[in-house]
Amino acid sequence: MKTYDLELQRIKSAKHGHGLIEIGVDMLVLPRSSKDESTVSNLSMAVDDARTLLILLKQQLAEIDALNPRSRRSGRC
DSSP states (O other): OOOEEEEEEEEEEEEEETTEEEEEEEEEEEEOOTTOOOOOOOOBOOHHHHHHHHHHHHHHHHHHHHHSOHHHHTSOO
16 A cells, blocks of 8 residues: 655635535645555644634534524534
8 A cells, every 4th residue: 555645735725515525735745655654644734724724614514504404403303
């Protein structure tokens, strides 16, 4: 299995549709050395990028939630 190091450089956009949230990013993709056999996947980013990502996700989820009928938003379903 090929593994890669992904470095998030910039968050460009976020949108939702058909049950998916798509986030446009600029990232650097580098092959990981074969010595590192870690099976854990990690996403590393700067604190400012993480805050931006959190804000965009909250906005997108709020828009999705607003599309549901009021009776389904209460969490009692």
